[in-house]
Amino acid sequence: MLNIISQIFVWINNAILKMTWLSNLIQAFVENVFGLSIKERLGGSVHFFIYDTIKIFILLSVLIFLISYIQSYFPPERTKKILGNIKGIKGNILGALLGTITPFCSCSSIPIFIGFNSAGLPLGITFSFLISSPLVDLASLLILMSFFGAKIAIAYVVVGLILAVIGGTIIDKLRLEKYVEGYVKEIENVDVEIALLTKQERISYSKEQVKDVFHKVWLYVLIGVGIGAAIHNWIPQSIIETVVGNNNPFAVLLATAVGIPMYADIFGTLPIAEALFGKGVGIGTVLSFMMAVTALSLPSIIMLSKVVKPKLLAIFVAIVSIGIIIIGYLFNAFSFMFV
Amino acid sequence: MIIKVLGSGCSSCKKLEENTRKAVEDLGIEATIEKVTDFKKIMAYGVMKTPALVVEEKVKIMGRVPSADEIKKYL
Numbered sequence: 001m002l003n004i005i006s007q008i009f010v011w012i013n014n015a016i017l018k019m020t021w022l023s024n025l026i027q028a029f030v031e032n033v034f035g036l037s038i039k040e041r042l043g044g045s046v047h048f049f050i051y052d053t054i055k056i057f058i059l060l061s062v063l064i065f066l067i068s069y070i071q072s073y074f075p076p077e078r079t080k081k082i083l084g085n086i087k088g089i090k091g092n093i094l095g096a097l098l099g100t101i102t103p104f105c106s107c108s109s110i111p112i113f114i115g116f117n118s119a120g121l122p123l124g125i126t127f128s129f130l131i132s133s134p135l136v137d138l139a140s141l142l143i144l145m146s147f148f149g150a151k152i153a154i155a156y157v158v159v160g161l162i163l164a165v166i167g168g169t170i171i172d173k174l175r176l177e178k179y180v181e182g183y184v185k186e187i188e189n190v191d192v193e194i195a196l197l198t199k200q201e202r203i204s205y206s207k208e209q210v211k212d213v214f215h216k217v218w219l220y221v222l223i224g225v226g227i228g229a230a231i232h233n234w235i236p237q238s239i240i241e242t243v244v245g246n247n248n249p250f251a252v253l254l255a256t257a258v259g260i261p262m263y264a265d266i267f268g269t270l271p272i273a274e275a276l277f278g279k280g281v282g283i284g285t286v287l288s289f290m291m292a293v294t295a296l297s298l299p300s301i302i303m304l305s306k307v308v309k310p311k312l313l314a315i316f317v318a319i320v321s322i323g324i325i326i327i328g329y330l331f332n333a334f335s336f337m338f339v
Numbered sequence: 340m341i342i343k344v345l346g347s348g349c350s351s352c353k354k355l356e357e358n359t360r361k362a363v364e365d366l367g368i369e370a371t372i373e374k375v376t377d378f379k380k381i382m383a384y385g386v387m388k389t390p391a392l393v394v395e396e397k398v399k400i401m402g403r404v405p406s407a408d409e410i411k412k413y414l
Contacts, residue, residue: 075402076387103388103402107349111378111387118382183379192385192398205403212351 009150017146019055026051045233052225052271059143060217060267061210067138068209071103072202076112077194079129080119089169091125096164099132100157103209109303117180118189124172130304131320132164135295140266147274148283151338155331156287163323170319171312179312213265220268228271231279240279251285252328256321259292269293283339284331291324340370340414345381346390351404355390362410370414 014020026047027038036043079098086094109130116126136157144153197205231240244251262269273286296317305313331338344359346352356374363370375381375393384393388402392413399413 077385077401080387107347108388111382111389114378114382115385115387187379187382190383190385192401195399195401201405201409204405204409208404 013145013150017059017142019058019146022055022058023047023051026054041233045229048229048232048275049225052228052274053222055146056221056225056267056270057214057218059146060214060221063139063142064210064213065206068103068206069202070138071101072197072205074098074101074103075194076102076108076115077192080115080121081191081194083116083121083125083129084119086125087122089165091122092128092165092168092172093161095121095125095128095168096132096136096161099129099164100136100161101138102129102133104133104137107303109300110307113304113307114184114187115189117184118187119191120189122172123177123180124168124170126168127171127316128164128168131167131295132161134297134300135164135291136160140294143266143270147270148277149338152283152287155338159327159330160291163320163327167316167319167323171315174315176312176315179309181307181309184307217265217267220264221271224264224268225271228275231272231275235279237279240276240281244276244281244285246280246282246285246332251282252288252325252332255285255289256292256325256328259289260296260321261298262293263297263299264293266290266294282328282332283335284328284333287331288324288328291327292321295320295324340368341373341395342370342414343373343375343393344390345375345384345386345393347376347378347381349389352390354404355392355400358404358407359392359410361407362414365407366411366414368414 030036030043030047030050031038034043034046036046038044038047079102082098083091083095113126113130116129117123141153141157144156241247244255248254259269269290273290276289277283277286301313301317304316308316342359342363344352344356346355352374356372359372363372381389381391384391384398386398386401390404391401392399392405392410394413400410
């Protein structure tokens with residue numbers, strides 16, 4: 001019985017998330033229409049480029065639509081109400097979990113921060129939310145499943161949540177409330193009536209989200225796939241191994257350091273991560289890179305700098321960076337469990 | 340009718356303003372449309388995700404950009 005279930009799951013994973021049928025289709029296309037062999041460099045890159053671009057765009061559209069629909073039930077205003085009365089580590093855990101299903105864009109980090117603060121939420125709970133929100137979400141879970149398999153995807157979500165909970169708890173324990181900008185504390189809490197959306201409105205919202213995200217990321221996806229294709233077929237294995245391979249004990253540090261200042265969507269970093277992974281780069285190194293890109297971005301740090309003082313901001317960035325580095329090394333050390 | 344579009348200048352906020360103007364035009368009603376960009380004022384409505392639409396001081400829509408037709412229902 002279990003065997004049948006796992007076989008069904010593997011089939012779903014291959015057909016829908018990995019789209020092996022698409023890969024085969026594109027292979028036939030490249031070989032017969034362009035007359036290039038997949039096994040050679042040019043043919044291989046063309047195949048990678050076309051297949052990955054189409055796969056990502058399909059996944060992007062379907063996932064963003066489904067997830068926005070779910071997320072329409074969890075506007076940040078509702079999260080604020082839910083978290084309003086909870087203290088202690090339970091709050092951090094709930095905050096981190098809600099961060100994954102609440103739609104997030106860096107433009108809302110200021111109002112969310114101020115809103116949670118004015119509602120009396122402990123600083124650490126707000127940060128648990130702010131750490132998990134960009135780092136872990138339903139879209140990344142499904143996308144990771146598609147590219148790296150279920151085990152890695154679930155492990156990524158779990159450690160992301162743990163990082164959010166621990167990070168928030170540390171910030172609570174360090175009693176950093178005095179580093180919140182003065183004016184933030186003066187803003188009074190207002191609970192707005194959360195309108196119930198009709199099914200039609202949810203669908204229209206989800207469609208808008210797909211168009212919106214597409215608009216924002218299509219170029220990053222193409223660039224990411226381009227870099228991925230280069231790594232896949234053109235950059236010699238030896239260079240990759242030396243720079244970010246498992247022979248380099250600083251691979252995780254490097255991957256994190258490069259990822260932090262980058263501002264790209266997870267959809268854009270995936271083809272790069274996938275290509276590196278295919279070249280034998282450690283799973284931890286690859287995940288650290290993706291986490292660094294998504295969890296910390298220049299726009300959200302700039303936004304946060306408007307509501308918290310430099311010391312708190314620095315501590316936040318440090319906690320998240322160190323957490324990502326530790327996670328990277330752990331995943332590399334335990335990669336035999338996943339790969 | 341006093342309509343306020345809450346948002347600090349991102350493209351979806353502009354789109355909401357456009358759609359709102361169209362809705363008002365189509366319905367032919369008398370309304371002033373005010374753009375609120377100061378986030379302290381925005382937060383005073385309890386709104387955490389912009390853009391948002393406020394009609395006669397009541398928040399009708401938040402966190403999304405509805406079409407002009409949808410907006411008409413709220414006017």
